[in-house]
Amino acid sequence: MPILEARSVTREYHMGAETVRALSDVSAGIERGEFVAIIGTSGSGKSTLLNLFGGLDRPNEGEILFDGKSLAPLSSREMARYRLRRVGMIFQSFNLIPTMTAQQNVTLALAFAGVARRDRRTRADELLARVGLETRALHRPSELSGGEQQRVAIARALANEPDILLADEPTGNLDSRRATELMDFLNEMRRRDRRTIVMVTHDQELAHNYADRIIRLKDGRVIDGDA
Amino acid sequence: MNLTDILALALRNLRQAKLRTALTVIGVVIGVAAIITMVSFGIGLQQNIISNAFAKLDLFTVITVFGANTDELIALDDTMNNPSNVPSNNADASSNNADDDSGDDPSDPPQGESSPAASPTPDLRRRRLDDAAIAEMAAINGVRYALPVLMFQSYVRYEGRTERQRIGGALASVDYNPRFKNFLAGGSFTNDDAREVIVTENFLDRVAARRNPARRARRNQGPFSPAPVKSDEQRAEDAASAIGREITLLTLPSAAGPEPTSVFGIPLGLLEAGDQESGPDGRYETHVFRIRGVLPSDGGVNFDQFARTDLYIPVEQARRFRQANRDPLELMSEALIGDAGYQRAEVRVMDPTVVRDVQREITKLGFRSFSLTNQIDEIRYIFFVVNGGLALLGGIALLVASFGIANTMIMSILERTREIGIMKAIGGSDGEIMRIFFFEASLIGLLGGAFGVLAGWGTDRLANFLVNRYVVKQGPYIEFFSIPWYLWLGAIAFAVLISLAAAVYPALRAARVDPIRALRHD
Ligand SMILES: Nc1ncnc2c1ncn2[C@@H]1O[C@H](COP(=O)(O)OP(=O)(O)OP(=O)(O)O)[C@@H](O)[C@H]1O
Ligand SMILES: [Mg+2]
Numbered sequence: 001m002p003i004l005e006a007r008s009v010t011r012e013y014h015m016g017a018e019t020v021r022a023l024s025d026v027s028a029g030i031e032r033g034e035f036v037a038i039i040g041t042s043g044s045g046k047s048t049l050l051n052l053f054g055g056l057d058r059p060n061e062g063e064i065l066f067d068g069k070s071l072a073p074l075s076s077r078e079m080a081r082y083r084l085r086r087v088g089m090i091f092q093s094f095n096l097i098p099t100m101t102a103q104q105n106v107t108l109a110l111a112f113a114g115v116a117r118r119d120r121r122t123r124a125d126e127l128l129a130r131v132g133l134e135t136r137a138l139h140r141p142s143e144l145s146g147g148e149q150q151r152v153a154i155a156r157a158l159a160n161e162p163d164i165l166l167a168d169e170p171t172g173n174l175d176s177r178r179a180t181e182l183m184d185f186l187n188e189m190r191r192r193d194r195r196t197i198v199m200v201t202h203d204q205e206l207a208h209n210y211a212d213r214i215i216r217l218k219d220g221r222v223i224d225g226d227a
Numbered sequence: 228m229n230l231t232d233i234l235a236l237a238l239r240n241l242r243q244a245k246l247r248t249a250l251t252v253i254g255v256v257i258g259v260a261a262i263i264t265m266v267s268f269g270i271g272l273q274q275n276i277i278s279n280a281f282a283k284l285d286l287f288t289v290i291t292v293f294g295a296n297t298d299e300l301i302a303l304d305d306t307m308n309n310p311s312n313v314p315s316n317n318a319d320a321s322s323n324n325a326d327d328d329s330g331d332d333p334s335d336p337p338q339g340e341s342s343p344a345a346s347p348t349p350d351l352r353r354r355r356l357d358d359a360a361i362a363e364m365a366a367i368n369g370v371r372y373a374l375p376v377l378m379f380q381s382y383v384r385y386e387g388r389t390e391r392q393r394i395g396g397a398l399a400s401v402d403y404n405p406r407f408k409n410f411l412a413g414g415s416f417t418n419d420d421a422r423e424v425i426v427t428e429n430f431l432d433r434v435a436a437r438r439n440p441a442r443r444a445r446r447n448q449g450p451f452s453p454a455p456v457k458s459d460e461q462r463a464e465d466a467a468s469a470i471g472r473e474i475t476l477l478t479l480p481s482a483a484g485p486e487p488t489s490v491f492g493i494p495l496g497l498l499e500a501g502d503q504e505s506g507p508d509g510r511y512e513t514h515v516f517r518i519r520g521v522l523p524s525d526g527g528v529n530f531d532q533f534a535r536t537d538l539y540i541p542v543e544q545a546r547r548f549r550q551a552n553r554d555p556l557e558l559m560s561e562a563l564i565g566d567a568g569y570q571r572a573e574v575r576v577m578d579p580t581v582v583r584d585v586q587r588e589i590t591k592l593g594f595r596s597f598s599l600t601n602q603i604d605e606i607r608y609i610f611f612v613v614n615g616g617l618a619l620l621g622g623i624a625l626l627v628a629s630f631g632i633a634n635t636m637i638m639s640i641l642e643r644t645r646e647i648g649i650m651k652a653i654g655g656s657d658g659e660i661m662r663i664f665f666f667e668a669s670l671i672g673l674l675g676g677a678f679g680v681l682a683g684w685g686t687d688r689l690a691n692f693l694v695n696r697y698v699v700k701q702g703p704y705i706e707f708f709s710i711p712w713y714l715w716l717g718a719i720a721f722a723v724l725i726s727l728a729a730a731v732y733p734a735l736r737a738a739r740v741d742p743i744r745a746l747r748h749d
Contacts, residue, residue, distance in 0.1 A: 056652060056742050077656050084654025095649050095746055099243060111232045112654045156653060 001068050002029030003196055004053055004164060009062035011048050022048040024220045025062070030164075035190055035197045037207035040217035046200040047168050049217070053198060054089050054166045055082045084112055087164045088157025092172035094149040096141040102128060102152045103137040109159040127155040131185070147178035151185070158189075167199040171206065179203075183210050228659050237666035240639060248671065251635040254628035255675020256682050259722050262621025263683025263710060264690070266718075269614035271709040287579040290598040291376070292364065292572040292589055294356025297560040354593040355568035364574050367588045369581035374398065375569040377545035379552040383538065384475040384513070386434055394476070395536040396545020397425070412466035413520035420543035423519035424474050428462065430537035431469050431521065466521035474538070476514045478551045516540060625722065629729035632671055636664055636733035640740075647737055648745025657738035664734040665727055672726025676719030683718070684710060 011023040023045045030036050030053075038046045051057040052064050055071060063070045066086060074082060083089075096105050106124040115123060128137050131151035141149050150170055157165055167186070171179035187210055190197050201207055207214050216223045241248045354360055356375070364373040377396030382389055397407065399416035407415050407425070416423045457465070540548070553561075574596070576585050582600040589596045640647070647660055687708035695704050 051743055054652070077658065080651070080654055080656035080659075083652065089652055091746060093746075095645070095652070097646050097649055099239075108650070109653045111228050112650070112659070114228065117231070160654070 002065075003032040003067055004030040004198070005065040005068075006049065006052065006059075007062050007065065009049070009052060009059040009064065011045075011052065011057065012060050021220050023052075023059070023217075026217075026220070026222050027062075028215050028222060030196060030198055032163075032196055033190075033194050035187070035210060035212045036199070036215060037211035037213070038198065038200045038215045038217060039202065039204060039207050042202075044217040045220040046217055048220075050089075050166050050168050050198065050200050053164075054087050055079050056089075084109075085160055086162055087166055088154075088160070088162040090150065090153045090157050090165070090167045090170050092169035094141065094146070094153045094173070096149055096152055096156075098141050101138050101140055102133060102144065102155075105141075105152055106156045106159055109156045113160045123159070124155075127159055128152070130158070131155045145178075146173050147182060150174065150182060154185075154189075162195075164196040164198065167197065169200055169202065171201065171203065179206065186210070228655070233659065233662050233666050234670075236663050237670055240643070240663070240667050241670060244635075244639065244642075247635055247638065251628075251631050251671050252675045252678065254631035255625065255672060255722050255726065256679040258621065258625030258628040258725075259676050259679020259718050260682035260686055261624040262618055262718050262721070263680055263714065264686045264708070265617035265621045266614055266714055267683065267687055267708040267710045269610060269617045270711060270714065271707045273610040273614075274709050275705070275707070287582070287599055288371075288576050290574040290576065290582060290586055290589065290596050292356065292373075292574055292594045292596045294568045294570050294572070294594070295354065297563060300355065300560075300564045356570070356572055356594065357568040360568070360592065360594070361572050363592055364572065364589060364594075367574075367585055369576050369578075369585050371575045371577050372398075373572055373574045374542070375546075376571040376573050377542060377549050377569075378536065379545070379549040381548065381552055382477040384477065385472075386438075388434070388437065389477070392538050393536045394538045394540060394545070394548070396542040396549070397539040398542050407520075407522070409523060411463055411521045411523040413470045413518070416519055416541045419541045421519070421541050422514075422516050422544070423541065424516040425520040425522060425539040426469065426474070426518055427522045427524050427537045428466060429524040431465060432524070433537075435465075462523070466523075469518050469521055472518045474516045474518060476516065476540075476548065477511050478514065478548065480510070480512050622721075625725050628675065629725045632668055632726050632729035633733060635671070636668055636730050637736070639667065640664065640733055640737045643737075644740055644745045647740040648742040651740070651742040652746060660740070661734040661738040664737050665730050668726040668730030668734075669723045672723035673719065675726070676722030679722060680710075680715050680718050 006026050006028045009023055009026045010021070013020045013022055026045070026049060028049075038049060040046050048057070052059055055064075055074075058072070063072045065071070066082070071079070071082065096102075097108065100108065103121065103124045106127055107120040110120045110123055125134065125137060128134055131154050133148060133151055133155070136144060136148060136152075141152070144152065150173075153170075154165075165186070170186075171182055174182060183206060186197060186199075189195060199207075199211070358375075361373045361375060364370060378393065380391055380393055383392040383394070397416070399419045399421070411428055413425075415425070574585065574589065576582055579600065582598050586596050586598060586601075650660060651657075687710065691705075691707050694707060
C-alpha cells in the first residue's frame with residue numbers, strides 16, 4: 001500500500017470568470033521509503049500536486065490518501081496536525097522566518113508540536129548539527145547562504161520526524177555545486193532514516209540521478225509514471 | 228503550542244513594530260485615562276456628597292415629620308363635625324397632597340392600607356402635629372428624641388449691624404443634638420429657656436468680613452464653603468473673644484396689631500419687663516441674648532437644601548419667638564382652623580438602620596415623613612446614571628482607540644502574511660494563529676490600560692490640585708476624585724476586552740490566510 005496516494009485528483013482555480021485546471025484527474029502513488037521526482041514544464045501542476053500531498057490544499061474532485069486513509073474528512077485542525085506530524089515541507093525560496101535565527105526557526109516547529117520548552121533548544125541544535133549547521137544556529141537567514149538556508153529549512157522540516165519530506169524545487173535557488181551537495185544530503189538522509197521523499201524539480205538530470213521513480217506532468221495530467 | 232509560546236510570539240510581533248505599537252497603545256491610554264478621570268470624578272463626587280457630607284452631618288439618623296397643612300386640617304374639622312363627608316373629603320385631601328410643601332412625599336400611607344373597613348375615618352390620619360403627637364413619636368422604639376422644628380426668621384443686631392437671620396431652636400442637652408458636641412469656644416445653653424445664643428464660626432467670620440473688606444474678596448459663592456484660613460489657635464481665639472457678647476433679636480411690639488395675646492396659652496408678651504427695650508417710637512422691641520458657644524464651621528461641599536442656621540437659641544425661647552414671628556399666612560391659617568400645630572418635627576433615631584421602621588410607625592400615627600434614607604437610593608441611582616454617562620464618554624474615547632487597534636492588527640497581518648503561511652505550512656493551526664493575534668491585541672490593551680490608569684490618576688491629581696488651588700482656594704483639601712480598586716481593574720479589563728473585540732476581525736483574517744498564496748509570491 002502506498003504511503004501517499006492521489007486518486008483521480010482534480011484541482012481547479014477560479015480566476016474571476018475563468019477556470020484554471022491545475023490538475024485534472026491525476027492518480028499517483030508513492031511507496032514508503034521511495035524517492036520520487038515530479039517533473040514537468042512550468043505551470044504543469046507540480047506544486048499543486050505537492051501542496052495537495054502536503055495537506056496545504058484540498059482537491060475539487062478525487063482524494064488524497066495517507067497510509068490508505070483519505071484526508072478529505074479531516075477538519076482544518078486535523079489537517080494542521082497532519083502537516084505538523086506526517087509531512088515536512090521545503091520550498092524553493094526556503095521560507096524561513098527572516099526575523100528569527102536558524103535555531104528559532106527550528107524551535108518554532110517544535111513549539112507547534114508541543115515539545116517542552118527546555119527540550120527544544122537541544123533538539124534544535126541536534127537537528128542543525130545533522131544538516132551541518134551547528135555553528136550557524138544563532139544566525140538569521142539574511143546572514144546565511146542559500147544552501148545554508150535550505151538546510152535550515154530541512155532541519156525544520158525534519159523537526160517533528162515526519163514520514164515524508166515534500167520538497168518543491170529545493171535546488172531552484174542554488175548553484176549547481178550547492179544543488180549537488182543538497183541532493184547528496186537528502187539522498188543520504190533517505191537511506192539512513194528510510195524516509196520517503198517527494199521532490200518537484202525542473203531538472204531532468206537531477207531527477208534521473210537521484211530519484212527511484214519520476215512522475216511526469218503536462219498540463220495538469222500525468223503523462224508517464226515510470227522512471 | 229502553549230500559551231507562553233503564543234505570548235512570546237505576540238510580544239515579539241509587538242517589539243518588531245515598536246513605533247506602531249507605541250502609537251496604538253497611546254490611543255488606548257487616552258481612552259482609559261478618559262474613563263478613569265470621568266468615572267473617578269463621578270465616584271469622588273458621590274463620596275463627597277454621600278459619605279462625607281451626609282455622614283458628617285448625622286443626616287442619616289434624622290426623620291423630618293410633616294404636620295397636616297391648612298387644607299387638610301379644614302377637611303379634618305369638617306369630618307369631625309359631619310362624618311358623612313368622609314369619602315369625598317378623602318379624595319379631596321389626597322388630590323391636594325401635590326401642592327403640599329413637602330413636595331416629594333415618600334411615606335404617604337399606601338392606599339391599600341386605608342380601606343374604610345380598617346379605618347373608618349381615614350382623614351384622621353392627617354393629624355395635627357402637636358406636642359401630644361410628638362410625645363407619641365418620641366415613644367416609638369429606636370427613637371432618641373422627637374422635637375418640633377422651631378425655625379424662624381428675624382432681624383438680628385450684632386456689632387452694630389442689623390440683618391435678617393434664620394434662627395433655630397435647640398435643646399440645651401448635648402446628647403440630643405450631635406451638632407453641639409464640639410464647640411470651638413464656650414458650650415451649650417445652661418437651660419432650655421436661657422437668654423443665650425449659640426453662633427457658628429461662619430456667622431462670626433461673616434461679620435468680621437464685613438468690617439474688613441479685604442477679606443470679602445476671598446469669600447466664595449457656589450457650592451464650596453470656604454473653611455477657615457486661619458490657624459486653629461487663631462480660630463479658637465476669635466471664637467473665645469465672641470463669648471459673652473450681645474446679640475439682639477428684634478420683634479414687633481407684642482401689643483401691636485389685633486393678634487391674640489396668647490396662643491396655646493403661651494403669653495405673647497415674651498419677656499420679663501426688665502429685659503425688654505423698645506426701639507424708636509416703640510415700633511419694635513429688642514431682646515438681648517448673650518453668645519454662649521461658638522460652633523466650628525467646616526469647609527466642604529454644601530447644598531442650599533441643607534442650609535443650616537447660624538444662630539440657635541434655647542428651645543423654649545424659640546417657641547415664643549416663632550409665635551411672635553408668624554407670617555400673615557400662618558395667621559390666616561390659624562384664623563381658619565385654630566391651632567395648626569407645628570409644621571415639622573425632627574425625629575432622631577438611634578441608628579440609621581431603624582429609620583425605615585420608625586418611619587412606618589410614624590405613618591401609622593398619621594404623619595408623612597421624610598428621611599435621607601428615602602432619598603439616598605434616588606441619589607445613588609442618579610450617581611449611577613451620571614457615572615454611566617461619564618464612563619460612556621470615556622468608552623467612546625476607547626472605542627476610537629479600538630479602531631486604532633484594529634488598524635494596527637490588520638497592518639501587522641498584512642506584513643506577516645508570509646510568516647502566517649509558513650506557520651501554517653509547518654503545522655500551525657488556524658486557532659493558534661488566531662490566538663497569537665488576540666494575544667497581541669490584549670497586550671496592547673493591557674499596556675494601554677495600565678498606562679491609561681496611571682495617566683488618569685495623574686490627570687486626577689493635577690486637576691484636583693488646580694481646582695483646590697484656583698477654584699476652592701481655601702479650606703481643607705477637597706478630594707474630588709476617587710479611584711477605587713475596582714475602577715483600576717475594571718478599566719484595564721475593559722481596555723483588554725475592547726482590544727480583543729477590535730482584534731476579532733483581524734484575527735479571523737489571519738486565520739483565513741491561504742498558505743499557498745502566502746508562500747507563492749517571493
Ligand atoms: N492559487 C492559484 N490561483 C489561480 N491559479 C493557480 C493557483 N495556483 C496555481 N495556479 C495555476 O495552476 C497552474 C499550475 O500551477 P503550479 O504552481 O502547480 O505549476 P508548477 O508546475 O508548479 O509550475 P512552476 O514550475 O512554475 O512552479 C498554473 O497555470 C497556475 O497559474
Ligand atoms: Mg511550482
